[in-house]
Amino acid sequence: MTPILTAESLSVSFTRYGRGLSRVELPGIRDLSLTADPGQVTAVVGSSGSGKSLLAHAVLGILPRNSRMEGTLLYDGAPLSPRRAAALRGREIVLVPQGAGCLDPMMQVGPQIRRGRRGPEVRTQCRQALERYGLGPETETLYPFQLSGGMARRVLIASAVMEGPRLVVADEPTPGLDARAAGRLLSHFRELADQGAGVLFITHDLELALTVAHKVVVLYAGQTVEEVPAEGFRTEKGLAHPYSQALWRAMPRNGFQVLPGLQPEGLDLPEGCAFAPRCPGRRPECGRGQIPYIETDGGRARCLFPGEVSVS
Amino acid sequence: MRHRLGFAGKKLIRMALLLLGTSLAAFLLMAASPLDPLQTNIGQAALGSMTREQVDRLEEYWGTDTPPMERYLGWLGSALKGDFGTSLLYRRPVMEVIGQRLGSSLWLLLTAWTLSGALGFVLGLAAGANRGRWPDKLVRGCCLVLSSAPVFWLALLLLMVFSVWLKVLPIGLAVPIGAEAASVTLAQRLRHALLPALALSISGIAGIALHTREKTADEMERDYILYARAMGERHILLRHVVRNVALPAITLQFASIGEIVGGSVLVEQVFSYPGLGQAAVSAGLGGDMPLLLGIAVVTAALVFGGNLTADLLYGAIDPRIRREAAKR
Incomplete structure (x- = not known):
């Protein structure tokens, strides 16, 4: 089966003007590789600053003007050029954003989710999409400030599924929701996947991601450090990269141990493995050259000694 | 209620x-x-x-x-009691003088007000939507020059170019010199009001354009614009930005009545345009207390009316205020 989305060695950097006329290239994403299959929820997990949202923006082709993208991005097996992305977004590739702040405060819900398209069939589509998520036709005449947090998310999903998307990018769709509402929201994503769409679920909440994801991609400092089936997170042993293992140990049910240190940002990247300074199993080789993204059992990991480091 | x-x-x-x-x-x-x-x-x-x-x-x-x-x-x-006295200079009731003067000023004020509002809004929108690029730099540069140029100097400049050098427009007054009041056509009146109105609008454009630019640039950064782009929406500027920028722009537009009225005093003086502003100057210099007080009260009421309209419109346009008020 062709993956619906493939990223290979994707990098996104920004040009900023430094002192005087010097230009500084700020890396946002450095080396990101992942695949998302149709019918599956692929969770992209990382702390803030790891480049999660940039990935979403790159897929949708809405990176800011001063950015530069390199590497390969394939949608349904063919390169996803900015022009192709522009033609597909809103129809085949859709975004489910964070919350009500993403709705125009001065526009009613109905016209907003119809996105400027008119006609009786669009109206029916719109009503059906709202109905699917338990929202009555009266929702169409509400303004965003009249929606509750949960309603706003459902409106955003309804807006996304209106035209039967093939790739749903959900960028941190849960903050501000209580556990039950978040669970309900995630079940909607799972349902979309079951109907054949690929879902890219971007979040910082590993625990939540594991409740719906088929596959987990872990980001650290703009790199993918591990891609693993969700079952890999059942035990620490199922994980190959020490950062994923650290994330596993940081989950409440696994001991709540937090790894000391901070994720490097922007230009402060160390040579060799970005995680090496915090890695408990660091060896001299880790501080040199490029670390390859190698195949592991059922996934991939960016580590010279996958699965070897395990501290307890 | x-x-x-x-x-x-x-x-x-x-x-x-x-x-x-x-x-x-x-x-x-x-x-x-x-x-x-x-x-x-x-x-x-x-x-x-x-x-x-x-x-x-x-x-x-x-x-x-x-x-x-x-x-x-x-x-x-x-x-x-409603009696504003008699003008000492014109020897007619103050309200009659003001009514007549306001009648000829109204053309000027209205044209300048609409023109500066519409042009300022469009320019500000164009600049804000292209922040940092050439349309923005051009509009901002022009606006900064315009807003630092005094309005009477602009009026003199226009007068020199269009009336003295090019000789295409009259040099002053509201009607041709020596013409009988009954024989004056609307076209002639408009020709005479053109330059003063232009001078008055140019000075008003800068403020509105700069303000709209700032607001537009802010809105362009908001999440809902990014979301609209992500969902492949077209005409984002017209569909979303205008809607959100219009509200503060309308408030500003009505609040700018004060500036237009104030500017008209100087402009009418330069063009010898027999309007309310000119009457205010002659009343002030000639010691015509009743007329001056009358003009002060009428213009203050005008400006207040403008601000009040802005407040009321705000409530009528902004759904957040309108729907909240409907609930009560």
Whole structure:
């Protein structure tokens, strides 16, 4: 089966003007590789600053003007050029954003989710999409400030599924929701996947991601450090990269141990493995050259000694 | 409903206080002015050759022999009854003079107000949507130059270019010189109002454009714009940005009435345009207290009306305010 989305060695950097006329290239994403299959929820997990949202923006082709993208991005097996992305977004590739702040405060819900398209069939589509998520036709005449947090998310999903998307990018769709509402929201994503769409679920909440994801991609400092089936997170042993293992140990049910240190940002990247300074199993080789993204059992990991480091 | 009545009541009290304060301030400034109305209007030589009796009668006419407070209270008393007195210079009721002057100024004010609002909004939108690129730099540069140029200087410049060098537009006045009032056509009136209106609008554009630019640039950064782009929406500027920028722009537009009225005083002076602004200048320099107070009160009411309209429109347009009010 062709993956619906493939990223290979994707990098996104920004040009900023430094002192005087010097230009500084700020890396946002450095080396990101992942695949998302149709019918599956692929969770992209990382702390803030790891480049999660940039990935979403790159897929949708809405990176800011001063950015530069390199590497390969394939949608349904063919390169996803900015022009192709522009033609597909809103129809085949859709975004489910964070919350009500993403709705125009001065526009009613109905016209907003119809996105400027008119006609009786669009109206029916719109009503059906709202109905699917338990929202009555009266929702169409509400303004965003009249929606509750949960309603706003459902409106955003309804807006996304209106035209039967093939790739749903959900960028941190849960903050501000209580556990039950978040669970309900995630079940909607799972349902979309079951109907054949690929879902890219971007979040910082590993625990939540594991409740719906088929596959987990872990980001650290703009790199993918591990891609693993969700079952890999059942035990620490199922994980190959020490950062994923650290994330596993940081989950409440696994001991709540937090790894000391901070994720490097922007230009402060160390040579060799970005995680090496915090890695408990660091060896001299880790501080040199490029670390390859190698195949592991059922996934991939960016580590010279996958699965070897395990501290307890 | 009760809420609205309360709102209207508060506004009315505020307006009464404003008008009282304006008239008092105008009166005190005039009373403290070193200009002697007798000397200015009759002339030093003529005054010197008059008998004491004649001078006394003139002093009584101009009111210079009554103590200031008594004069003000007298004016206030009749003003409250709706009588604003008689203009000392024009020898006609103040309200009649103001009505006539306002009639010819209104063309000017309205044109300038609409033009500066519409142009300023469009330019600001274009600049804000292209922040940092050439349209933005061009608009911002022009606006900064315009807003630092005094309006009377702009008026003189326009006069020099269009009337003196190119000779395409009249040099001043509201109608052709020597023409009979009945024979003046609308086209002629418009031709005469064109340059003053232009001068007045140009000075108003800068403020509105810069403000709209700032607001537009802010809105362009908001999440809902990014989301609209992510969902492949077209015409984002028209569908979303205009909607969100229009509200503050409308408020600003109505609040700018004050600036337009203020600017008209200078512009009308430069173009010898017989409007309210010019009447204000002659009333001030000629010591015509009733006319000046009348003009002060009328213009203050105009400006207040503008701000009040802005407030009311805000509630009518912004769904957040409208729907909240409907709930009560």
